[in-house]
Amino acid sequence: MLYKLENGWNKQKNRDEVMRFSEGYKIFLDMAKTERKFVTEGIRFAEANGFVNAEDEKDLVPGDRVYYVNRGKNLVLAVIGKEDIEKGINYVVSHVDSPRLDLKGNPLYEEFELAYMKTHYYGGIKKYQWTSIPLALHGVVILEDGKKVEITIGEKDSDPIFTIPDILPHLADKVQGDRKMRDVIKGEELQIIVGSIPADVTDPHLKDKVKYAILEILNRDYGIIEEDFISAELELVPAGKARDIGFDRSMVGSYGQDDRICGYTSMRAIIDIHEIPEKTAVCFLADKEEIGSTGSTGLTSDFLAYFTGDMIEKIKGNFNEMMLRRTLWNSQAMSSDVNAGIDPIFPSVHDAQNAAKIGYGVVVTKYTGARGKSGTNDADAEYVGKVRSILNAENVCWQIGELGKVDEGGGGTVAKFLAALGIRTIDIGPALLAMHAPFEVSSKLDIYETYRAYKAFYKRG
Ligand code: MN
Ligand code: MN
Numbered sequence: 001m002l003y004k005l006e007n008g009w010n011k012q013k014n015r016d017e018v019m020r021f022s023e024g025y026k027i028f029l030d031m032a033k034t035e036r037k038f039v040t041e042g043i044r045f046a047e048a049n050g051f052v053n054a055e056d057e058k059d060l061v062p063g064d065r066v067y068y069v070n071r072g073k074n075l076v077l078a079v080i081g082k083e084d085i086e087k088g089i090n091y092v093v094s095h096v097d098s099p100r101l102d103l104k105g106n107p108l109y110e111e112f113e114l115a116y117m118k119t120h121y122y123g124g125i126k127k128y129q130w131t132s133i134p135l136a137l138h139g140v141v142i143l144e145d146g147k148k149v150e151i152t153i154g155e156k157d158s159d160p161i162f163t164i165p166d167i168l169p170h171l172a173d174k175v176q177g178d179r180k181m182r183d184v185i186k187g188e189e190l191q192i193i194v195g196s197i198p199a200d201v202t203d204p205h206l207k208d209k210v211k212y213a214i215l216e217i218l219n220r221d222y223g224i225i226e227e228d229f230i231s232a233e234l235e236l237v238p239a240g241k242a243r244d245i246g247f248d249r250s251m252v253g254s255y256g257q258d259d260r261i262c263g264y265t266s267m268r269a270i271i272d273i274h275e276i277p278e279k280t281a282v283c284f285l286a287d288k289e290e291i292g293s294t295g296s297t298g299l300t301s302d303f304l305a306y307f308t309g310d311m312i313e314k315i316k317g318n319f320n321e322m323m324l325r326r327t328l329w330n331s332q333a334m335s336s337d338v339n340a341g342i343d344p345i346f347p348s349v350h351d352a353q354n355a356a357k358i359g360y361g362v363v364v365t366k367y368t369g370a371r372g373k374s375g376t377n378d379a380d381a382e383y384v385g386k387v388r389s390i391l392n393a394e395n396v397c398w399q400i401g402e403l404g405k406v407d408e409g410g411g412g413t414v415a416k417f418l419a420a421l422g423i424r425t426i427d428i429g430p431a432l433l434a435m436h437a438p439f440e441v442s443s444k445l446d447i448y449e450t451y452r453a454y455k456a457f458y459k460r461g
Helices: 016-030 037-046 168-177 207-221 226-231 257-271 303-316 323-329 381-393 416-421 444-460
Strands: 065-070 072-078 090-096 099-110 113-121 133-143 148-153 191-197 232-238 244-246 249-255 280-286 332-335 362-363 398-400 423-429 438-443
Touching: 016 037, 016 168, 016 249, 016 444, 037 072, 037 133, 037 257, 037 280, 065 303, 065 381, 072 257, 072 303, 090 257, 090 444, 099 133, 099 207, 099 226, 113 207, 133 226, 133 416, 191 207, 191 398, 226 232, 226 423, 249 444, 257 416, 257 423, 257 444, 280 303, 303 323, 303 381, 332 381, 332 416, 362 381, 381 423, 381 444, 416 423, 438 444
Parallel strands: 090 280, 090 332, 332 423, 362 398
Antiparallel strands: 065 072, 072 280, 099 113, 099 232, 113 191, 133 148, 133 232, 244 249, 249 438, 362 423
C-alpha cells in the first residue's frame, strides 16, 4: 500500500560490478573533457564495438549498428530493430557539452607586464567557483588556409596549466566583500593568466613584450597568429582527473558529469545490445544543451529529423515526409539528464518527500520546471506508468525527483524539444551533488543503475 524507498546499496547485491562499472566511466570522463572529445572518443568506442558510419551505408537491415556524426560535436549511435521503423524508435537523448569558460575571439592582452586571456563563460556557472583552480585548455583553431590545429594543454602532469587568480582575503573586503554571490567574480573578471616573460626583442616601438612572447610561443608550437583566435573554439575546463570520493569510495568526483554521466551510460547501454531489439534503438549525444539547445549541433536543429529520415530511407528504400512524421509521433524517449540530490548542508531548497537522494538509484522526473511547471515537458501519466513498469520489470533501482521546491528555482532539459516532435518523453538520469560546479559528485550505485535503466528501455520500451 505504501510507496517506500530504500537505499540502493542495500538492494544492489552486486557491489563489485557497481564499482567496476565506474572505473570505465572515470577513464572516459578523463578522455572526453569537451563535447568534441566525447564525440571523437565515442566514435572510437563505437567502431571497436561493430558500429559503422551510416553515411557509408546504402541500406540498413535489422541488427545493423551505425553512427551519425554532426560537425564533430553531436553523435548518434543506432541499432536497427526488427519492427517496422514507422511504429517508432526508442531514443535515449543526453548532452555531452558542459559548463565551462570559452576564450573570447580576441582574448590576449598585457597589463603590468603580465599576459592574460579573456573568457566568456558557457552555461550556468557560479563564477567564483572557477577562480584559483587549475584550468586546462582544450579545443581547435582553424587557420586561414583551413588547417585545423588541435590544442590540449594542462592534462598531463608535465603540462603547464592556467588559472584565474582571485583577490587575496587581506585586500578583498572593499572590492569584493559586499558583492552578491553572482558578482563575487564578475563575467569580465574571468581572465586567465598566461605568461610573464617579456620577448627578447630590441624594437623600441614594440610595446606589450610579454604578450608578444606568448604569441611567439604559440606561433612556434602551433603555427598560430593572433587573428587565428577568431576562428577557434578553445575551452577552459578544470584540469585533473575523475576521482573516487569518500572513505568507502562510493562516489565519483569529476568535472563534466552533467551530462556525460548519461552520455556514457547510454552509450554503454546501446553498445551492450547483443540481440536484435524489437524497436530501433538510438543513443543521441547532443551538444549545446547548456545554452538552450541552440545551433546546428543542439537539439533544436533539424539533425534528429535528418538522421531519422536517413534511417527510414535506408531501411525502406523510399522516403516521404509523412513516414518521418509518423515515425517520430510513434516514438518514445528517455531525456537523459541529471537531477539534484539532497545535500544535508542545504536541505531547505528541496521538498524532501519529492527530492532525489544520491545512492537511491536513477531518478525519474515527470517535469523539471519550477514556478508553475513553466517550460517543462510534463510527461503523460500513461508514459510515466509505462516507464515505471519497464524499470520494475528489470529490477532497476529508481526513485522520483523534482528539481527543488516549488518556487525555489528550476532547470530545463532537452525533453520539451523531443516532445514537440510528438515523441513521448520522460526525464530520467542520476542525481548529482554540486551540479555545474568544477567538481561534481555522483554515486557509483546511481551510475550503474542509470546504465541498467537505459538497457531496460532498449530491451522493453
Ligand atoms: Mn544537463
Ligand atoms: Mn546542466
